[in-house]
Amino acid sequence: MLDIKFIRENKEVVQAGAKKKHVNINIDDLIVLDDKRKEILSSIEKKRAEQNLISEKIPTATPEERQKMIDDMKVVKESMQKEEESLKEIMKNWQDAMLHVPNIPDMSVPDGDTDKDNKEIKVWGEKPVFNFEPKDHVELMTKLGMVDFERGAKVHGFRGYFLTGDGARLSFAIWQYAMEFFGDNKTSKNFIPVISPAIVRKVSLYGTGHLPGDVEDFYMTQDGDALAGTAEVPLMAMHSEEVLDLKSLPKRYLGFSPCYRREAGAHSKDVKGLIRVHEFYKFEQLILCEASHEVSVAFHEEINRNTEEFIESLGIPYHTVLNCGGDLGLGQVKKYDVELWVPKENTYREISSASYFHDFQTRRLNIRYKDAEGKLRYAHSLNCTAIPTPRILVSLVENYQQADGSVKLPEVLQKYMGKDSIK
RNA sequence: GGAUAGGUGGCUGAGUGGUCUAAAGCAACAGUCUUGAAAACUGUCGUCCGCGCAAGUGGACCGUGAGUUCGAAUCUCACCCUAUCCGCCA
Numbered sequence: 001m002l003d004i005k006f007i008r009e010n011k012e013v014v015q016a017g018a019k020k021k022h023v024n025i026n027i028d029d030l031i032v033l034d035d036k037r038k039e040i041l042s043s044i045e046k047k048r049a050e051q052n053l054i055s056e057k058i059p060t061a062t063p064e065e066r067q068k069m070i071d072d073m074k075v076v077k078e079s080m081q082k083e084e085e086s087l088k089e090i091m092k093n094w095q096d097a098m099l100h101v102p103n104i105p106d107m108s109v110p111d112g113d114t115d116k117d118n119k120e121i122k123v124w125g126e127k128p129v130f131n132f133e134p135k136d137h138v139e140l141m142t143k144l145g146m147v148d149f150e151r152g153a154k155v156h157g158f159r160g161y162f163l164t165g166d167g168a169r170l171s172f173a174i175w176q177y178a179m180e181f182f183g184d185n186k187t188s189k190n191f192i193p194v195i196s197p198a199i200v201r202k203v204s205l206y207g208t209g210h211l212p213g214d215v216e217d218f219y220m221t222q223d224g225d226a227l228a229g230t231a232e233v234p235l236m237a238m239h240s241e242e243v244l245d246l247k248s249l250p251k252r253y254l255g256f257s258p259c260y261r262r263e264a265g266a267h268s269k270d271v272k273g274l275i276r277v278h279e280f281y282k283f284e285q286l287i288l289c290e291a292s293h294e295v296s297v298a299f300h301e302e303i304n305r306n307t308e309e310f311i312e313s314l315g316i317p318y319h320t321v322l323n324c325g326g327d328l329g330l331g332q333v334k335k336y337d338v339e340l341w342v343p344k345e346n347t348y349r350e351i352s353s354a355s356y357f358h359d360f361q362t363r364r365l366n367i368r369y370k371d372a373e374g375k376l377r378y379a380h381s382l383n384c385t386a387i388p389t390p391r392i393l394v395s396l397v398e399n400y401q402q403a404d405g406s407v408k409l410p411e412v413l414q415k416y417m418g419k420d421s422i423k
Numbered sequence: 424g425g426a427u428a429g430g431u432g433g434c435u436g437a438g439u440g441g442u443c444u445a446a447a448g449c450a451a452c453a454g455u456c457u458u459g460a461a462a463a464c465u466g467u468c469g470u471c472c473g474c475g476c477a478a479g480u481g482g483a484c485c486g487u488g489a490g491u492u493c494g495a496a497u498c499u500c501a502c503c504c505u506a507u508c509c510g511c512c513a
Contacts, residue, residue: 042473045482055494059441073493
Protein backbone atom coordinates (compact mmCIF):
# COMPACT_ATOMS: atom_id res chain seq x y z
CA MET A 1 0.00 0.00 0.00
CA LEU A 2 1.21 3.46 -0.83
CA ASP A 3 0.32 6.59 1.10
CA ILE A 4 -2.60 8.39 -0.58
CA LYS A 5 -0.85 11.70 0.05
CA PHE A 6 2.22 10.38 -1.74
CA ILE A 7 0.08 9.16 -4.63
CA ARG A 8 -1.61 12.55 -4.95
CA GLU A 9 1.69 14.41 -4.93
CA ASN A 10 3.50 12.01 -7.27
CA LYS A 11 0.82 10.71 -9.56
CA GLU A 12 3.01 10.67 -12.69
CA VAL A 13 5.67 8.61 -10.92
CA VAL A 14 3.09 6.18 -9.56
CA GLN A 15 1.40 5.86 -12.96
CA ALA A 16 4.74 5.27 -14.69
CA GLY A 17 5.66 2.67 -12.06
CA ALA A 18 2.43 0.77 -12.67
CA LYS A 19 3.10 0.85 -16.39
CA LYS A 20 6.60 -0.54 -15.89
CA LYS A 21 5.08 -3.38 -13.88
CA HIS A 22 2.45 -3.92 -16.57
CA VAL A 23 -0.26 -3.27 -13.99
CA ASN A 24 -3.39 -1.78 -15.48
CA ILE A 25 -4.58 1.00 -13.19
CA ASN A 26 -5.66 4.59 -13.71
CA ILE A 27 -4.28 6.87 -11.02
CA ASP A 28 -6.38 9.83 -12.18
CA ASP A 29 -9.53 7.82 -11.50
CA LEU A 30 -8.26 7.09 -8.02
CA ILE A 31 -7.60 10.76 -7.37
CA VAL A 32 -11.08 11.74 -8.53
CA LEU A 33 -12.45 9.12 -6.16
CA ASP A 34 -10.26 10.47 -3.38
CA ASP A 35 -11.53 14.01 -4.03
CA LYS A 36 -15.07 12.73 -3.53
CA ARG A 37 -14.04 10.91 -0.38
CA LYS A 38 -12.48 14.04 1.10
CA GLU A 39 -15.44 16.21 0.16
CA ILE A 40 -18.05 14.00 1.79
CA LEU A 41 -15.89 13.29 4.79
CA SER A 42 -15.41 16.98 5.42
CA SER A 43 -19.15 17.62 5.10
CA ILE A 44 -19.94 14.85 7.57
CA GLU A 45 -17.30 16.13 9.98
CA LYS A 46 -18.84 19.61 9.93
CA LYS A 47 -22.27 18.20 10.74
CA ARG A 48 -20.87 16.07 13.47
CA ALA A 49 -19.14 19.08 14.98
CA GLU A 50 -22.50 20.85 15.10
CA GLN A 51 -24.10 17.81 16.64
CA ASN A 52 -21.41 17.56 19.30
CA LEU A 53 -21.83 21.22 20.14
CA ILE A 54 -25.62 21.02 20.60
CA SER A 55 -25.46 17.69 22.40
CA GLU A 56 -23.35 19.31 25.08
CA LYS A 57 -26.01 21.93 25.69
CA ILE A 58 -29.03 19.63 25.76
CA PRO A 59 -28.70 18.35 29.36
CA THR A 60 -28.72 21.86 30.83
CA ALA A 61 -31.28 23.44 28.50
CA THR A 62 -34.82 24.39 29.51
CA PRO A 63 -37.52 21.93 28.41
CA GLU A 64 -38.63 24.15 25.49
CA GLU A 65 -35.09 24.78 24.23
CA ARG A 66 -34.37 21.17 24.70
CA GLN A 67 -37.21 19.98 22.48
CA LYS A 68 -36.21 22.42 19.76
CA MET A 69 -32.61 21.25 19.87
CA ILE A 70 -33.61 17.60 19.65
CA ASP A 71 -35.86 18.33 16.68
CA ASP A 72 -33.07 20.24 14.95
CA MET A 73 -30.64 17.45 15.55
CA LYS A 74 -33.03 14.91 14.09
CA VAL A 75 -32.80 16.78 10.80
CA VAL A 76 -29.00 16.92 10.97
CA LYS A 77 -28.87 13.24 11.77
CA GLU A 78 -30.96 12.30 8.77
CA SER A 79 -28.88 14.21 6.25
CA MET A 80 -25.75 12.83 7.87
CA GLN A 81 -27.00 9.28 7.50
CA LYS A 82 -27.51 9.79 3.78
CA GLU A 83 -23.98 11.08 3.37
CA GLU A 84 -22.59 8.22 5.40
CA GLU A 85 -24.28 5.77 3.06
CA SER A 86 -22.58 7.23 0.02
CA LEU A 87 -19.29 7.53 1.89
CA LYS A 88 -19.45 3.84 2.69
CA GLU A 89 -19.84 3.03 -1.00
CA ILE A 90 -16.98 5.34 -1.94
CA MET A 91 -14.72 3.91 0.74
CA LYS A 92 -15.31 0.40 -0.55
CA ASN A 93 -14.15 1.40 -4.01
CA TRP A 94 -11.37 3.53 -2.59
CA GLN A 95 -9.92 0.75 -0.49
CA ASP A 96 -10.15 -1.68 -3.37
CA ALA A 97 -8.36 0.75 -5.67
CA MET A 98 -5.70 1.48 -3.04
CA LEU A 99 -4.96 -2.22 -2.65
CA HIS A 100 -4.34 -2.48 -6.36
CA VAL A 101 -1.84 0.39 -6.62
CA PRO A 102 1.57 -1.25 -7.07
CA ASN A 103 4.72 -0.12 -5.36
CA ILE A 104 7.11 1.85 -7.59
CA PRO A 105 9.94 -0.20 -9.09
CA ASP A 106 13.49 1.04 -8.66
CA MET A 107 15.21 2.99 -11.45
CA SER A 108 17.61 0.10 -11.98
CA VAL A 109 14.80 -2.36 -12.77
CA PRO A 110 14.88 -3.19 -16.51
CA ASP A 111 11.81 -2.92 -18.70
CA GLY A 112 10.20 -6.14 -19.76
CA ASP A 113 7.16 -8.33 -19.60
CA THR A 114 8.05 -11.80 -18.35
CA ASP A 115 10.97 -13.65 -16.79
CA LYS A 116 12.42 -13.96 -20.31
CA ASP A 117 13.28 -10.27 -20.06
CA ASN A 118 15.17 -10.59 -16.78
CA LYS A 119 18.76 -9.41 -16.98
CA GLU A 120 21.62 -11.71 -16.12
CA ILE A 121 23.97 -9.85 -13.80
CA LYS A 122 26.22 -12.60 -12.54
CA VAL A 123 27.41 -16.05 -13.55
CA TRP A 124 29.22 -18.35 -11.18
CA GLY A 125 30.78 -21.80 -11.38
CA GLU A 126 31.81 -24.24 -14.05
CA LYS A 127 29.02 -26.09 -15.76
CA PRO A 128 29.85 -29.80 -15.57
CA VAL A 129 31.00 -31.55 -18.74
CA PHE A 130 29.97 -35.19 -18.85
CA ASN A 131 31.75 -37.87 -20.85
CA PHE A 132 28.56 -39.91 -20.67
CA GLU A 133 24.88 -39.27 -21.32
CA PRO A 134 23.66 -37.47 -18.17
CA LYS A 135 20.34 -38.39 -16.60
CA ASP A 136 17.68 -36.05 -15.31
CA HIS A 137 16.93 -35.86 -11.60
CA VAL A 138 13.77 -37.96 -11.92
CA GLU A 139 15.63 -40.92 -13.29
CA LEU A 140 18.68 -40.46 -11.06
CA MET A 141 16.74 -40.14 -7.83
CA THR A 142 14.25 -42.85 -8.66
CA LYS A 143 17.04 -45.33 -9.39
CA LEU A 144 18.84 -44.38 -6.19
CA GLY A 145 15.65 -44.86 -4.18
CA MET A 146 15.62 -41.19 -3.18
CA VAL A 147 12.15 -40.40 -4.48
CA ASP A 148 8.94 -42.21 -5.32
CA PHE A 149 6.71 -40.29 -7.70
CA GLU A 150 4.37 -43.15 -8.58
CA ARG A 151 3.30 -43.71 -5.03
CA GLY A 152 3.35 -39.96 -4.48
CA ALA A 153 0.74 -39.60 -7.19
CA LYS A 154 -1.22 -42.51 -5.76
CA VAL A 155 -1.38 -40.96 -2.32
CA HIS A 156 -1.50 -37.23 -3.00
CA GLY A 157 -2.34 -37.00 -6.71
CA PHE A 158 -0.85 -34.73 -9.36
CA ARG A 159 2.62 -33.43 -8.34
CA GLY A 160 2.70 -35.74 -5.33
CA TYR A 161 6.01 -37.25 -4.19
CA PHE A 162 7.65 -39.21 -1.43
CA LEU A 163 11.23 -38.49 -0.52
CA THR A 164 12.65 -41.79 0.59
CA GLY A 165 15.91 -43.12 2.00
CA ASP A 166 18.82 -40.89 1.01
CA GLY A 167 16.35 -38.43 -0.52
CA ALA A 168 14.95 -37.81 2.94
CA ARG A 169 18.41 -37.96 4.56
CA LEU A 170 19.78 -35.43 2.09
CA SER A 171 16.89 -33.08 2.85
CA PHE A 172 17.64 -33.23 6.55
CA ALA A 173 21.34 -32.71 5.80
CA ILE A 174 20.55 -29.55 3.84
CA TRP A 175 18.26 -28.28 6.60
CA GLN A 176 20.89 -28.86 9.25
CA TYR A 177 23.55 -27.20 7.14
CA ALA A 178 21.24 -24.25 6.38
CA MET A 179 20.51 -23.85 10.09
CA GLU A 180 24.23 -23.69 10.78
CA PHE A 181 24.95 -21.40 7.84
CA PHE A 182 22.17 -18.85 8.42
CA GLY A 183 20.79 -19.42 11.86
CA ASP A 184 23.82 -19.90 14.07
CA ASN A 185 24.47 -16.80 16.12
CA LYS A 186 28.19 -17.50 16.11
CA THR A 187 28.38 -16.72 12.38
CA SER A 188 28.06 -13.35 10.73
CA LYS A 189 24.65 -14.24 9.28
CA ASN A 190 23.11 -14.21 12.70
CA PHE A 191 19.45 -14.76 11.84
CA ILE A 192 17.00 -15.82 14.53
CA PRO A 193 15.55 -19.17 13.53
CA VAL A 194 11.75 -19.29 13.61
CA ILE A 195 9.44 -22.19 12.93
CA SER A 196 6.38 -20.40 11.66
CA PRO A 197 2.77 -21.41 11.10
CA ALA A 198 1.75 -22.27 7.56
CA ILE A 199 -1.94 -21.75 8.29
CA VAL A 200 -2.60 -18.04 8.20
CA ARG A 201 -5.59 -15.75 8.19
CA LYS A 202 -6.38 -14.05 4.92
CA VAL A 203 -5.60 -10.62 6.33
CA SER A 204 -1.94 -11.68 6.50
CA LEU A 205 -1.93 -12.36 2.76
CA TYR A 206 -3.33 -8.89 2.11
CA GLY A 207 -0.60 -7.56 4.35
CA THR A 208 2.21 -9.06 2.33
CA GLY A 209 0.63 -8.10 -0.99
CA HIS A 210 -0.17 -11.66 -2.09
CA LEU A 211 -3.80 -10.57 -2.06
CA PRO A 212 -5.73 -9.05 -3.70
CA GLY A 213 -4.90 -11.36 -6.54
CA ASP A 214 -5.86 -14.83 -7.47
CA VAL A 215 -7.41 -16.55 -4.47
CA GLU A 216 -7.26 -19.69 -6.60
CA ASP A 217 -3.52 -19.83 -5.91
CA PHE A 218 -4.11 -20.75 -2.28
CA TYR A 219 -5.36 -23.80 -0.50
CA MET A 220 -8.06 -22.72 1.91
CA THR A 221 -9.22 -24.41 5.08
CA GLN A 222 -12.87 -24.91 5.92
CA ASP A 223 -12.44 -22.11 8.48
CA GLY A 224 -11.55 -19.64 5.75
CA ASP A 225 -7.86 -19.58 6.55
CA ALA A 226 -5.18 -20.08 3.93
CA LEU A 227 -2.11 -22.28 3.68
CA ALA A 228 0.80 -19.91 3.14
CA GLY A 229 3.05 -20.44 0.14
CA THR A 230 6.02 -18.99 2.01
CA ALA A 231 7.13 -18.21 5.56
CA GLU A 232 7.31 -14.58 4.47
CA VAL A 233 3.59 -14.33 5.23
CA PRO A 234 3.56 -15.47 8.88
CA LEU A 235 6.91 -13.79 9.60
CA MET A 236 5.64 -10.44 8.34
CA ALA A 237 2.33 -10.82 10.14
CA MET A 238 4.16 -11.69 13.35
CA HIS A 239 4.78 -8.03 14.16
CA SER A 240 1.58 -6.59 12.66
CA GLU A 241 -0.12 -3.86 14.68
CA GLU A 242 3.05 -3.35 16.71
CA VAL A 243 5.29 -0.42 17.49
CA LEU A 244 8.80 -1.81 17.55
CA ASP A 245 11.67 -0.53 19.63
CA LEU A 246 14.24 1.20 17.45
CA LYS A 247 16.96 -0.66 19.35
CA SER A 248 15.39 -3.98 18.32
CA LEU A 249 15.93 -3.19 14.62
CA PRO A 250 16.93 -4.69 12.33
CA LYS A 251 14.96 -7.85 13.02
CA ARG A 252 16.61 -10.75 11.22
CA TYR A 253 14.56 -13.91 10.97
CA LEU A 254 15.26 -17.26 9.41
CA GLY A 255 11.85 -18.81 8.92
CA PHE A 256 11.35 -22.50 8.36
CA SER A 257 7.96 -23.75 7.25
CA PRO A 258 6.11 -26.02 4.91
CA CYS A 259 4.90 -24.13 1.84
CA TYR A 260 1.74 -24.83 -0.09
CA ARG A 261 1.07 -23.72 -3.63
CA ARG A 262 -1.87 -24.76 -5.74
CA GLU A 263 -0.09 -23.78 -8.97
CA ALA A 264 -3.57 -23.15 -10.35
CA GLY A 265 -2.35 -21.43 -13.51
CA ALA A 266 0.56 -23.78 -14.14
CA HIS A 267 -1.09 -27.04 -15.04
CA SER A 268 0.90 -27.69 -18.18
CA LYS A 269 4.21 -26.48 -16.74
CA ASP A 270 6.93 -28.64 -15.25
CA VAL A 271 4.72 -31.65 -14.87
CA LYS A 272 7.59 -34.01 -14.10
CA GLY A 273 9.82 -34.09 -11.09
CA LEU A 274 10.56 -31.87 -8.13
CA ILE A 275 10.69 -28.46 -9.79
CA ARG A 276 7.06 -27.53 -9.26
CA VAL A 277 5.31 -29.29 -6.39
CA HIS A 278 2.29 -28.38 -4.28
CA GLU A 279 4.04 -28.91 -0.99
CA PHE A 280 7.61 -28.23 0.01
CA TYR A 281 9.83 -26.84 2.76
CA LYS A 282 11.71 -23.62 2.72
CA PHE A 283 14.12 -21.59 4.80
CA GLU A 284 13.42 -17.91 4.32
CA GLN A 285 15.43 -14.84 5.28
CA LEU A 286 13.33 -11.90 6.40
CA ILE A 287 14.40 -8.50 7.64
CA LEU A 288 12.53 -5.59 9.19
CA CYS A 289 14.65 -2.46 9.32
CA GLU A 290 14.45 1.30 9.72
CA ALA A 291 12.74 3.34 7.02
CA SER A 292 15.73 4.23 4.90
CA HIS A 293 16.16 3.45 1.22
CA GLU A 294 19.93 3.10 1.64
CA VAL A 295 19.55 0.64 4.52
CA SER A 296 16.99 -1.39 2.55
CA VAL A 297 19.28 -1.53 -0.46
CA ALA A 298 22.24 -2.65 1.64
CA PHE A 299 20.24 -5.44 3.27
CA HIS A 300 18.82 -6.45 -0.10
CA GLU A 301 22.31 -6.94 -1.48
CA GLU A 302 23.29 -8.81 1.68
CA ILE A 303 20.47 -11.34 1.77
CA ASN A 304 20.84 -12.10 -1.91
CA ARG A 305 24.57 -12.53 -1.44
CA ASN A 306 23.91 -14.86 1.52
CA THR A 307 22.00 -17.21 -0.72
CA GLU A 308 24.67 -16.99 -3.41
CA GLU A 309 27.31 -17.87 -0.84
CA PHE A 310 25.26 -20.81 0.34
CA ILE A 311 24.95 -22.12 -3.21
CA GLU A 312 28.66 -21.52 -3.83
CA SER A 313 29.49 -23.58 -0.77
CA LEU A 314 27.45 -26.40 -2.32
CA GLY A 315 29.45 -25.94 -5.52
CA ILE A 316 26.47 -25.68 -7.85
CA PRO A 317 26.80 -23.41 -10.92
CA TYR A 318 24.30 -20.56 -10.90
CA HIS A 319 23.53 -17.20 -12.31
CA THR A 320 21.74 -14.25 -10.78
CA VAL A 321 19.18 -12.20 -12.67
CA LEU A 322 17.74 -8.78 -12.08
CA ASN A 323 14.01 -9.13 -12.58
CA CYS A 324 12.27 -6.93 -15.12
CA GLY A 325 9.29 -4.72 -14.28
CA GLY A 326 6.69 -7.15 -15.54
CA ASP A 327 8.11 -9.93 -13.37
CA LEU A 328 7.81 -7.97 -10.13
CA GLY A 329 5.10 -8.54 -7.55
CA LEU A 330 2.70 -5.78 -6.53
CA GLY A 331 4.76 -4.63 -3.57
CA GLN A 332 8.29 -5.32 -4.77
CA VAL A 333 10.64 -2.44 -5.52
CA LYS A 334 13.40 -4.62 -6.92
CA LYS A 335 14.10 -8.31 -7.09
CA TYR A 336 16.98 -10.65 -7.78
CA ASP A 337 16.47 -14.30 -8.62
CA VAL A 338 19.20 -16.85 -8.11
CA GLU A 339 18.87 -19.67 -10.65
CA LEU A 340 20.76 -22.96 -10.57
CA TRP A 341 22.13 -24.84 -13.51
CA VAL A 342 20.09 -27.91 -14.50
CA PRO A 343 22.31 -29.88 -16.93
CA LYS A 344 19.70 -32.16 -18.44
CA GLU A 345 17.38 -29.26 -19.19
CA ASN A 346 20.32 -27.16 -20.33
CA THR A 347 18.94 -24.16 -18.49
CA TYR A 348 18.94 -22.32 -15.19
CA ARG A 349 16.08 -22.83 -12.72
CA GLU A 350 15.01 -20.36 -10.06
CA ILE A 351 15.59 -21.36 -6.45
CA SER A 352 15.62 -18.00 -4.74
CA SER A 353 14.06 -14.55 -4.87
CA ALA A 354 15.41 -11.57 -2.98
CA SER A 355 13.17 -8.53 -2.83
CA TYR A 356 12.64 -5.36 -0.89
CA PHE A 357 9.41 -3.48 -0.38
CA HIS A 358 10.15 -0.19 1.38
CA ASP A 359 7.05 0.37 3.58
CA PHE A 360 4.54 -1.25 1.20
CA GLN A 361 3.97 -4.29 3.40
CA THR A 362 4.46 -2.63 6.76
CA ARG A 363 1.89 0.03 5.94
CA ARG A 364 -0.67 -2.68 5.26
CA LEU A 365 0.33 -4.64 8.35
CA ASN A 366 0.81 -1.53 10.51
CA ILE A 367 4.34 -2.32 11.63
CA ARG A 368 5.91 0.82 12.99
CA TYR A 369 8.78 1.96 15.16
CA LYS A 370 9.69 5.17 16.95
CA ASP A 371 12.64 6.87 15.29
CA ALA A 372 15.37 8.81 17.12
CA GLU A 373 13.13 11.91 17.21
CA GLY A 374 10.28 9.89 18.73
CA LYS A 375 8.27 10.00 15.51
CA LEU A 376 6.32 6.92 14.47
CA ARG A 377 7.39 5.53 11.13
CA TYR A 378 6.59 2.45 9.09
CA ALA A 379 9.50 0.01 9.06
CA HIS A 380 10.97 -1.33 5.83
CA SER A 381 10.75 -5.02 4.96
CA LEU A 382 12.76 -7.40 2.83
CA ASN A 383 12.89 -11.10 2.24
CA CYS A 384 14.88 -13.68 0.37
CA THR A 385 14.72 -17.41 0.02
CA ALA A 386 17.51 -19.06 1.97
CA ILE A 387 16.97 -22.52 0.54
CA PRO A 388 13.97 -24.45 -0.75
CA THR A 389 13.73 -28.21 -0.54
CA PRO A 390 13.20 -30.36 -2.50
CA ARG A 391 13.79 -28.06 -5.50
CA ILE A 392 17.45 -27.67 -4.60
CA LEU A 393 17.85 -31.46 -5.00
CA VAL A 394 17.19 -31.21 -8.72
CA SER A 395 20.35 -29.25 -9.48
CA LEU A 396 22.34 -30.94 -6.78
CA VAL A 397 21.93 -34.48 -8.08
CA GLU A 398 22.12 -33.56 -11.75
CA ASN A 399 25.34 -31.58 -11.41
CA TYR A 400 27.00 -34.11 -9.12
CA GLN A 401 25.99 -37.25 -11.01
CA GLN A 402 28.62 -39.80 -12.00
CA ALA A 403 28.87 -42.18 -14.96
CA ASP A 404 27.72 -45.12 -12.82
CA GLY A 405 24.50 -43.35 -11.81
CA SER A 406 25.75 -42.45 -8.34
CA VAL A 407 25.78 -38.92 -6.95
CA LYS A 408 28.79 -37.36 -5.31
CA LEU A 409 28.00 -35.21 -2.31
CA PRO A 410 29.21 -31.62 -1.87
CA GLU A 411 31.89 -31.54 0.79
CA VAL A 412 29.88 -29.36 3.18
CA LEU A 413 27.09 -31.95 3.31
CA GLN A 414 29.26 -35.03 3.76
CA LYS A 415 29.50 -34.75 7.54
CA TYR A 416 25.70 -34.66 7.86
CA MET A 417 25.31 -37.65 5.53
CA GLY A 418 28.19 -39.62 6.98
CA LYS A 419 29.45 -40.47 3.49
CA ASP A 420 30.77 -38.82 0.35
CA SER A 421 28.34 -40.13 -2.24
CA ILE A 422 24.92 -41.66 -2.77
CA LYS A 423 25.03 -45.01 -4.51
C1' G B 424 -17.01 -29.51 20.34
C1' G B 425 -19.31 -27.85 25.48
C1' A B 426 -19.28 -24.38 29.77
C1' U B 427 -17.75 -19.92 32.25
C1' A B 428 -15.32 -15.19 32.55
C1' G B 429 -13.36 -11.37 29.90
C1' G B 430 -11.45 -7.70 25.83
C1' U B 431 -10.74 0.29 28.03
C1' G B 432 -4.31 4.34 26.40
C1' G B 433 2.96 1.52 26.75
C1' C B 434 1.17 -1.46 31.40
C1' U B 435 -2.45 -2.07 35.73
C1' G B 436 -7.31 -0.54 36.20
C1' A B 437 -12.12 2.74 37.30
C1' G B 438 -16.06 4.07 34.41
C1' U B 439 -23.91 1.00 32.74
C1' G B 440 -26.90 6.87 28.43
C1' G B 441 -25.50 13.71 28.73
C1' U B 442 -21.81 18.11 34.48
C1' C B 443 -17.21 19.18 28.99
C1' U B 444 -12.21 17.00 25.55
C1' A B 445 -12.02 8.58 29.56
C1' A B 446 -10.57 8.75 36.79
C1' A B 447 -6.38 7.03 39.27
C1' G B 448 -1.80 4.51 39.67
C1' C B 449 2.68 2.55 37.34
C1' A B 450 6.24 3.21 33.58
C1' A B 451 8.56 6.94 30.38
C1' C B 452 10.42 11.99 29.41
C1' A B 453 11.81 17.07 31.19
C1' G B 454 12.82 20.16 35.35
C1' U B 455 13.80 21.43 40.78
C1' C B 456 16.80 19.55 44.74
C1' U B 457 21.80 16.70 45.08
C1' U B 458 29.08 16.28 44.41
C1' G B 459 26.49 12.18 41.59
C1' A B 460 22.43 8.90 42.07
C1' A B 461 17.98 7.49 44.63
C1' A B 462 13.78 9.56 47.00
C1' A B 463 10.54 13.65 47.02
C1' C B 464 8.21 17.59 44.42
C1' U B 465 6.57 20.14 39.69
C1' G B 466 5.38 19.59 34.74
C1' U B 467 4.79 16.78 30.11
C1' C B 468 2.93 12.40 28.42
C1' G B 469 -2.03 8.27 22.82
C1' U B 470 -2.89 7.26 17.53
C1' C B 471 -4.96 8.44 12.76
C1' C B 472 -7.35 11.98 9.31
C1' G B 473 -8.85 17.14 7.68
C1' C B 474 -7.97 22.68 7.58
C1' G B 475 -3.94 26.25 8.70
C1' C B 476 2.78 29.22 7.33
C1' A B 477 2.14 28.72 12.47
C1' A B 478 0.04 29.04 17.34
C1' G B 479 -4.09 26.39 16.76
C1' U B 480 -8.52 24.04 15.38
C1' G B 481 -12.45 20.24 13.62
C1' G B 482 -13.36 14.86 13.28
C1' A B 483 -12.55 9.61 14.44
C1' C B 484 -10.80 5.74 17.72
C1' C B 485 -12.64 1.97 24.62
C1' G B 486 -11.73 -6.03 20.34
C1' U B 487 -14.37 -5.69 15.02
C1' G B 488 -18.83 -4.60 12.37
C1' A B 489 -23.86 -3.25 12.33
C1' G B 490 -28.17 -1.24 15.11
C1' U B 491 -31.19 1.78 18.84
C1' U B 492 -30.90 7.23 20.36
C1' C B 493 -30.98 14.22 19.59
C1' G B 494 -26.56 11.96 22.16
C1' A B 495 -23.15 5.31 23.17
C1' A B 496 -16.97 3.00 26.33
C1' U B 497 -21.99 2.35 28.61
C1' C B 498 -28.05 -0.50 25.64
C1' U B 499 -29.15 -4.49 21.41
C1' C B 500 -27.37 -8.06 17.65
C1' A B 501 -23.56 -10.62 14.97
C1' C B 502 -18.60 -11.83 14.60
C1' C B 503 -13.36 -12.11 16.19
C1' C B 504 -9.92 -12.91 19.98
C1' U B 505 -8.03 -14.23 25.04
C1' A B 506 -8.15 -16.95 29.74
C1' U B 507 -9.91 -21.08 32.77
C1' C B 508 -12.37 -25.83 33.17
C1' C B 509 -14.46 -30.26 30.65
C1' G B 510 -14.26 -33.46 26.23
C1' C B 511 -11.20 -35.20 22.11
C1' C B 512 -6.26 -35.76 20.49
C1' A B 513 -0.04 -36.30 18.11
